[in-house]
Each structure stands twice: as C-alpha cells, then as structure tokens.
Amino acid sequence: MSVGHALLGLLADGQRHGYDLKQQYELRFPAAKPLAAAQIYATLERLLRDGLVVAGVTERVGGPDRTLFAVTDFGRAELDRWLAEVELPSEYVANLLAMKVTLALLVADQDVAADFLRRQRVAHLARMREYTGVKTDPSTDVLRVVAADYAINHIDADVRWIETTLQRISRLTKEIHP
Amino acid sequence: MTVTTGDREVLTARSLVKSYGNSPALRGVSLSAGRGDVLAITGPSGSGKSTLLLCLAGILRPDAGEIRFAGRRIDTESESVRSALRRREFGVLFQFGQLVPEMTAAENVALPLLLSGVRRREAATAARVWLDRFGVADLADQRPPQMSGGQAQRVAVARALVTEPEVLFADEPTGALDTLAGEQVLGQLTRVARESGTTVLLVTHDAQVAAYADREIVIRDGVVDGVVDSAGTAVGQHRPHS
Numbered sequence: 001m002s003v004g005h006a007l008l009g010l011l012a013d014g015q016r017h018g019y020d021l022k023q024q025y026e027l028r029f030p031a032a033k034p035l036a037a038a039q040i041y042a043t044l045e046r047l048l049r050d051g052l053v054v055a056g057v058t059e060r061v062g063g064p065d066r067t068l069f070a071v072t073d074f075g076r077a078e079l080d081r082w083l084a085e086v087e088l089p090s091e092y093v094a095n096l097l098a099m100k101v102t103l104a105l106l107v108a109d110q111d112v113a114a115d116f117l118r119r120q121r122v123a124h125l126a127r128m129r130e131y132t133g134v135k136t137d138p139s140t141d142v143l144r145v146v147a148a149d150y151a152i153n154h155i156d157a158d159v160r161w162i163e164t165t166l167q168r169i170s171r172l173t174k175e176i177h178p
Numbered sequence: 179m180t181v182t183t184g185d186r187e188v189l190t191a192r193s194l195v196k197s198y199g200n201s202p203a204l205r206g207v208s209l210s211a212g213r214g215d216v217l218a219i220t221g222p223s224g225s226g227k228s229t230l231l232l233c234l235a236g237i238l239r240p241d242a243g244e245i246r247f248a249g250r251r252i253d254t255e256s257e258s259v260r261s262a263l264r265r266r267e268f269g270v271l272f273q274f275g276q277l278v279p280e281m282t283a284a285e286n287v288a289l290p291l292l293l294s295g296v297r298r299r300e301a302a303t304a305a306r307v308w309l310d311r312f313g314v315a316d317l318a319d320q321r322p323p324q325m326s327g328g329q330a331q332r333v334a335v336a337r338a339l340v341t342e343p344e345v346l347f348a349d350e351p352t353g354a355l356d357t358l359a360g361e362q363v364l365g366q367l368t369r370v371a372r373e374s375g376t377t378v379l380l381v382t383h384d385a386q387v388a389a390y391a392d393r394e395i396v397i398r399d400g401v402v403d404g405v406v407d408s409a410g411t412a413v414g415q416h417r418p419h420s
C-alpha cells in the first residue's frame with residue numbers, strides 16, 4: 001500500500017486536506033504519476049477505517065468544504081515500520097526486452113533481433129539524454145535531480161544488458177537454432 | 179553562437195583505415211563534427227574508439243582515408259605541422275596521468291599556453307581563470323599527487339581547454355571517477371564547450387557519459403555501426419549483422 005504510506009508520510013508534519021495532499025504528492029514525488037483526487041479520497045477512507053488517520057475539522061476557504069486529516073500514533077508507527085522495511089529487489093525474470101529478442105530469434109533471425117536491440121538502445125539513450133539535460137540544467141532542484149538519477153541508472157541497466165546481449169547474439173542464435 | 183553553414187563542419191573523416199601490424203583496428207570509418215557539437219563515440223571494448231580518436235587528433239597517422247580540419251587535409255601533413263595544430267587548435271584529455279606531477283595545478287594549466295608562446299604573466303592569469311571555471315581555483319598551488327582523482331581531472335580539463343581549442347578530444351575522461359565526480363566534470367566540460375563553441379569528441383563505453391553528447395557514433399569492430407542524433411533518430415547506416 002505505498003500510496004497509503006506516502007499519504008501518511010505527507011501528513012506527518014501536520015494535518016492536511018485531500019487537495020493539499022495531492023499537491024504535496026506532486027511536489028515531493030515529481031517523477032511519480034500524479035494521483036487522481038478519487039484515488040486520494042479512497043486511500044484516505046481506508047486509512048480512516050484502519051485507524052491510521054483521523055478526520056478533523058472541516059475548513060472552508062472560499063471553495064468547497066475540505067476535511068483536514070491527521071496521522072494517528074498508530075499511523076505514525078505503521079509509517080516508521082514501513083520506512084525501515086527493506087524492499088525485495090525485483091526479480092526481473094519477465095523482461096519484455098529479453099522476451100522480444102528470444103521471439104525474434106524464434107520467428108525471424110539474428111538480424112531482426114540485433115536490429116531490434118539497436119533501435120531499442122537508441123530509444124533508451126534518447127530518454128537518458130533527456131534526463132541528463134534535466135539533471136545538468138542549473139535551475140533543476142535537487143529533488144528532480146535525484147529522480148532523474150534514478151531514471152538514468154535504471155535505463156542504463158537496460159542499455160548495458162542490450163550491449164551485452166548484442167555481443168552474445170550469435171551464441172544465442174546458435175543455441176536457439178542449433 | 180552564430181555560425182555560417184559553410185564553416186559549420188570543423189572535423190571530417192572519410193574512410194579511415196588503421197591497423198596495428200596485421201590486425202585492423204579501423205576498417206573504414208567516416209564521420210563529421212560541426213562547430214560546438216558534443217559528439218560521443220561509443221562501442222564495445224576493442225572496437226577502435228581510442229584508435230579513431232588518436233587518428234582524428236593527429237597523434238596516429240591512418241593507413242588510408244582522409245581527415246580534414248576546417249576544410250584542410252591534415253593526415254598527410256608533416257609531423258611538425260601536425261604538432262603545431264595539436265598545440266593550437268586541439269585539446270586532449272585522457273582518463274588520467276596527463277598532469278606533470280612536479281608542477282602545481284596553476285603551472286600545469288599554464289603550460290600549454292607557454293608552449294605556444296604566450297607570455298608568462300598572461301598564461302598565469304588565464305590558468306587561474308580556467309581553474310576557477312572548473313571549481314578548482316583553491317587548488318592552484320597544489321601538485322597533482324596531493325589531489326583526488328576528481329580534482330586532478332578537473333585541473334586536466336582546465337588544461338585541455340585553456341588554449342580555447344577548436345576541438346577537444348577526450349578519451350574516457352571520467353573513467354576513473356565515481357558518478358558524482360564524473361558528473362561534475364562532464365557537466366562543466368559540456369557547458370563550457372557549448373558556451374565557447376568548442377567541438378567535443380567524447381570517447382566512452384558508458385551510456386551515461388554518452389548521454390551528455392548531442393550525437394552519438396557507435397563503433398563496432400572498426401566500423402561505424404550507427405549514428406544517433408539528439409532526437410534519438412538513427413541517422414546513420416546500420417551495417418547488416420554478420
């Protein structure tokens with residue numbers, strides 16, 4: 001339930017209403033997909049039900065009524081527990097790129113597979129260049145630099161795999177078509 | 179930066195061939211770099227990247243093909259003409275070991291200027307400016323053995339750029355640095371190069387380094403395997419895989 005934990009974390013420094021949480025989420029996690037308002041309210045409902053947050057007063061500032069939410073001691077303990085928990089590394093077994101290479105070798109040939117890998121590398125590198133541009137722009141804040149680093153390193157892992165696989169492609173072909 | 183179309187091409191190579199003994203390292207490489215381009219040359223280990231760079235920088239002589247700098251053919255020039263060219267128009271940067279250990283950072287950076295006849299005082303002033311540009315002005319009086327790898331490399335970049343060369347040739351310039359130190363060197367290097375219209379040829383096997391360039395040339399087995407422009411469009415030939 002990472003959205004729930006994210007909201008608990010964003011409530012840790014004081015109570016907020018749903019729309020405020022949505023903005024905080026976008027500010028703090030610039031690389032994440034923005035949350036829909038409905039998703040935030042559904043999550044808050046669940047946190048309420050589980051006793052992790054409480055609903056406080058309802059404010060009205062010009063617009064519609066907004067209920068303020070606050071994290072409970074129980075919610076804070078759950079957040080701390082979750083933050084301390086090491087995440088399991090992904091298994092990466094169902095790699096779509098690897099699957100395409102195998103299938104290309106099965107239904108076509110080495111040239112088709114290698115061509116796919118080269119074009120995939122081009123697409124990956126273009127994305128990496130974009131993130132590098134973001135990172136080297138002096139006006140980028142550190143939060144976004146850190147998010148760009150994460151993206152660059154993950155794309156780079158794929159690029160390295162693509163390069164190694166290109167170097168292994170003849171052996172792989174021979175194994176699939178002995 | 180305003181550039182007329184005619185002199186945009188600074189460096190071109192056509193069908194370069196180079197062997198070491200009987201083993202071919204380059205088997206017909208062509209490329210061109212425009213003024214202010216930051217061009218990455220990538221490819222697997224042993225593919226011929228360093229050999230290509232050494233040929234382009236006029237350090238190695240290709241066996242066949244031609245190299246032009248600012249329209250003028252340079253691969254057939256005499257050794258003295260080529261070394262003058264390297265001094266005045268080119269800067270080179272390797273992974274490490276280019277600084278003179280007995281000289282201070284400021285003396286190291288001033289050296290290329292002194293060698294091309296600039297007066298001592300002027301050279302010293304320029305050296306300070308360039309050290310400052312790469313954030314290592316406070317190291318001016320230190321010698322390379324007292325510096326970290328990242329610091330020494332920033333001094334080396336300052337030294338490579340102090341003559342304001344037309345072309346900077348860099349071979350794995352951040353290969354010995356960790357990610358953050360490498361990022362500082364590359365970020366500053368590409369920014370300064372773009373500001374001053376210096377063309378940069380950046381050899382690397384690291385995609386994260388190549389991502390600093392506007393364009394990438396992939397070398398495989400001594401031939402160009404693909405050219406990729408900044409939009410991520412493959413603009414070059416893909417030789418059929420053998």
Ligand SMILES: Nc1ncnc2c1ncn2[C@@H]1O[C@H](COP(=O)(O)OP(=O)(O)OP(=O)(O)O)[C@@H](O)[C@H]1O
Binds near residue numbers: 225
């Ligand atoms: N001085 C030399 N004498 C003999 N052979 C050489 C010499 N320098 C390079 N080679 C050979 O030429 C080929 C290309 O080498 P080069 O150093 O240009 O590759 P590279 O792409 O720079 O590799 P790396 O990524 O490992 O630095 C290799 O097969 C290498 O063994």
Ligand SMILES: [Mg+2]
Binds near residue numbers: 349
């Ligand atoms: Mg090399």
